Amino acid sequence: MNVGYLCTYTPKELIDGAGFTPVRIFAGDNPISLATAHIQSYACSQARGSFERALKGELDVQAVVFTRCCDTLMRLTDIWERNTDMKVHNLEFPSRIDEKSRNFFIRELEDFVAVLESWGGEITLERVKESLSLYRVLEEKLTRLFEIKPDYEVAIRVQEMNVRDAIKLVDEKLEKAEGSEGRPKVLITGSVCPFVDVYKLFEDAGFALMDDICTGTRFFTFNTPEREIRNMEDVYEYLADKYFNKAPCPTKHFSDDRRFEYILNLAKDCDGVVFLLLKFCEPHFYDYPQLKEKLEEMGKKTLLIELEFPIASYEQLRTRIEAFYEVIE
Amino acid sequence: MIVAGIDVGSLTAKCALLKDRELVAYRVIKVSPNLEETAEKVFCETLEKAGIRREEVEKIVATGYGRNKVSFADKKVTEISCHAKGAIFFIPTARTVIDIGGQDSKVISISNGKVAEFVMNDKCAAGTGRFLEVMANALGVKVEELGDIAERAKKATRISSTCTVFAESEVISHLASGEKVEDIVAGIHEAIASRIVAMAQRVRIVPDVVLTGGVAKNKAMKKALEEKIGFEIKIPPEPQIVGAVGAALFALA
Numbered sequence: 001m002n003v004g005y006l007c008t009y010t011p012k013e014l015i016d017g018a019g020f021t022p023v024r025i026f027a028g029d030n031p032i033s034l035a036t037a038h039i040q041s042y043a044c045s046q047a048r049g050s051f052e053r054a055l056k057g058e059l060d061v062q063a064v065v066f067t068r069c070c071d072t073l074m075r076l077t078d079i080w081e082r083n084t085d086m087k088v089h090n091l092e093f094p095s096r097i098d099e100k101s102r103n104f105f106i107r108e109l110e111d112f113v114a115v116l117e118s119w120g121g122e123i124t125l126e127r128v129k130e131s132l133s134l135y136r137v138l139e140e141k142l143t144r145l146f147e148i149k150p151d152y153e154v155a156i157r158v159q160e161m162n163v164r165d166a167i168k169l170v171d172e173k174l175e176k177a178e179g180s181e182g183r184p185k186v187l188i189t190g191s192v193c194p195f196v197d198v199y200k201l202f203e204d205a206g207f208a209l210m211d212d213i214c215t216g217t218r219f220f221t222f223n224t225p226e227r228e229i230r231n232m233e234d235v236y237e238y239l240a241d242k243y244f245n246k247a248p249c250p251t252k253h254f255s256d257d258r259r260f261e262y263i264l265n266l267a268k269d270c271d272g273v274v275f276l277l278l279k280f281c282e283p284h285f286y287d288y289p290q291l292k293e294k295l296e297e298m299g300k301k302t303l304l305i306e307l308e309f310p311i312a313s314y315e316q317l318r319t320r321i322e323a324f325y326e327v328i329e
Numbered sequence: 330m331i332v333a334g335i336d337v338g339s340l341t342a343k344c345a346l347l348k349d350r351e352l353v354a355y356r357v358i359k360v361s362p363n364l365e366e367t368a369e370k371v372f373c374e375t376l377e378k379a380g381i382r383r384e385e386v387e388k389i390v391a392t393g394y395g396r397n398k399v400s401f402a403d404k405k406v407t408e409i410s411c412h413a414k415g416a417i418f419f420i421p422t423a424r425t426v427i428d429i430g431g432q433d434s435k436v437i438s439i440s441n442g443k444v445a446e447f448v449m450n451d452k453c454a455a456g457t458g459r460f461l462e463v464m465a466n467a468l469g470v471k472v473e474e475l476g477d478i479a480e481r482a483k484k485a486t487r488i489s490s491t492c493t494v495f496a497e498s499e500v501i502s503h504l505a506s507g508e509k510v511e512d513i514v515a516g517i518h519e520a521i522a523s524r525i526v527a528m529a530q531r532v533r534i535v536p537d538v539v540l541t542g543g544v545a546k547n548k549a550m551k552k553a554l555e556e557k558i559g560f561e562i563k564i565p566p567e568p569q570i571v572g573a574v575g576a577a578l579f580a581l582a
Binding site: 301315316319320322323326327 | 409410444446
């Protein structure tokens with residue numbers, strides 16, 4: 001069984017450990033029509049576009065897990081449950097990331113295991129341990145690949161396949177990967193963008209890329225080293241650490257300035273920063289003015305690009321990106 | 330050294346020939362769906378006008394949204410950089426460029442003779458020449474006449490819709506309620522001006538402000554923008570060819 005998910009805070013390791021395949025759901029290439037009857041057009045097109053594919057029967061997933069990351073996805077859970085035949089589970093991933101919510105999250109993980117079992121999954125400690133280590137291998141390999149040169153086609157594809165196949169694919173790419181030294185470097189920050197052609201526009205313009213994108217490095221950037229796992233409690237503790245300390249997303253609230261510090265640190269080595277934001281993505285847009293100001297204080301040029309899926313006009317994007325290149329050059 | 334700049338825009342294609350930083354000839358023609366052919370045509374016509382042979386042109390730079398279709402160009406530069414460069418050529422004190430084209434509008438801030446920041450609207454017709462065309466059509470007047478008609482207005486009818494399609498319905502309903510055409514036309518100019526200023530505020534508006542693009546020929550538009558911005562706006566002698574001249578200057582560099 002394939003279990004769909006939309007958010008990078010989904011603990012894929014448990015899905016894989018239950019014998020299912022976690023498959024990330026992205027918006028499609030076709031215009032959104034059926035979903036409009038259920039979600040207003042001023043909601044984000046990643047949510048609307050993903051649901052459109054579900055309604056059209058394009059998704060080979062039998063269940064979907066949501067993580068309450070933003071208001072739109074939170075409500076999408078109910079809409080999805082009412083309007084598809086898929087099994088739906090809402091994992092209440094806390095918005096506030098601290099010690100209290102960590103205990104809450106651990107209970108959510110326990111409940112999630114029970115749900116996966118009720119869906120016919122079989123979770124044993126051995127299998128979960130294998131999944132944990134496979135995902136760690138995949139994440140390390142993707143990190144290495146992106147350090148040489150970001151490959152968004154691979155990044156998107158691995159999110160739609162079994163972790164074992166994903167590792168093989170990244171291995172193949174690692175053998176051939178070549179860097180792009182000497183080019184001005186741009187940091188692309190923002191929400192999701194599964195359309196590989198967008199990144200290609202940046203490369204065509206002459207940029208080397210770095211990203212803080214939910215479908216890019218935020219998918220595989222975690223900061224919790226491997227440790228000994230003796231029982232399921234250890235699994236939950238480990239997953240709580242892993243997901244609480246992953247590359248931060250603006251839907252989460254931290255006691256410190258973790259999100260801004262993360263971006264500003266990435267921006268240090270870049271010549272410019274592009275905000276690649278999905279229209280109506282409130283968590284990102286609320287951060288935008290302050291973040292832009294801070295980046296400009298660092299002397300970085302910035303550019304805001306608003307996207308809506310499906311992307312109607314690549315040439316208009318091209319003009320903005322090339323003009324930004326000319327500004328930086 | 331003779332160089333050419335070709336600006337293939339959404340509605341018109343422009344070509345400017347420069348000889349040692351001096352503008353010797355230019356042409357503006359309508360764009361056909363075949364952009365390559367359009368570019369060739371505007372280039373040949375300009376050469377003819379100047380009495381210059383093709384071989385004498387040492388370098389050609391293409392710009393505008395059709396720039397990548399100009400296969401005979403030596404280099405492509407975006408219209409953002411070209412408009413900035415062209416505006417400085419005509420008005421050396423330019424610090425902000427507002428370009429209102431046929432299907433997009435943009436605001437460029439210049440510092441040290443280079444583009445510092447820019448914003449573009451090209452997702453919808455609001456705040457572009459297209460908006461004026463649709464409204465002229467709804468009112469049964471020519472787009473070139475709009476500026477003169479607006480000058481006769483006693484007041485400006487408020488147009489509250491930003492969207493071109495909704496604004497057109499609004500204009501028709503104003504007509505039905507007996508509003509004068511000139512007042513509505515004045516309102517239309519104000520609507521575009523507020524749309525542009527809203528966008529311009531995302532960059533720093535520093536004088537001198539230069540207005541370029543075909544819409545700059547419309548006096549009422551200049552006035553409406555000046556009222557909203559609070560600065561005098563300067564308009565180059567031939568505002569439509571600023572991008573093409575900028576491209577030619579890049580060819581010189």
